[in-house]
Amino acid sequence: AQSVAQPEDQVNVAEGNPLTVKCTYSVSGNPYLFWYVQYPNRGLQFLLKYITGDNLVKGSYGFEAEFNKSQTSFHLKKPSALVSDSALYFCAVRDIPTELIFGAGTRLAVHP
């Protein structure tokens, strides 16, 4: 069965510093991986996806993620964090045919 793990409940970063939100996955076959962000009392916003191609995927709002097959990881990164990046981040893997399996979520707190 497909699954994703987000090992950190919360990540704290100072504004201007680089940030990383971790995600590891377990799939049978080729992984379809996604990152979403959720702001309070809102639905999820799509950030980026990996299906095939370059291991470094660029997405919305300056975020990027690196697909690492040997480590089965898909960490979300941003070179310089903003206070407005503070939100809940979900990693997800697509199960057959279209269902998403979500990680538990990681709360990102960016401090001024």
Add this chain to the structure above:
Amino acid sequence: GAVVSQHPSWVICKSGTSVKIECRSLDFQATTMFWYRQFPKQSLMLMATSNEGSKATYEQGVEKDKFLINHASLTLSTLTVTSAHPEDSSFYICSATGSANQPQHFGDGTRLSIL
């Protein structure tokens, strides 16, 4: 970009009332729509998957007669919480996708509070 509209955003009603939540894809045809439930500080829990013109597929433990889902067109799916009780209070989120290779696009959610 793709937009999914969910309405209403907030509902407060008395116990025993039925509540209907609408989910519309505004600029694409949603062959598949999903309904999730999210408890505070938790991840999304998939309730059901619906394909246009077909009966919804419910996840284990989700009562079909309690949570009625209709996906009558390629742009509209509805979730009706029948005879709602306080334990049904939650944040309900819909999403839609046009194909397997496309990301799911989410509505802004509906906060349901049953008194």
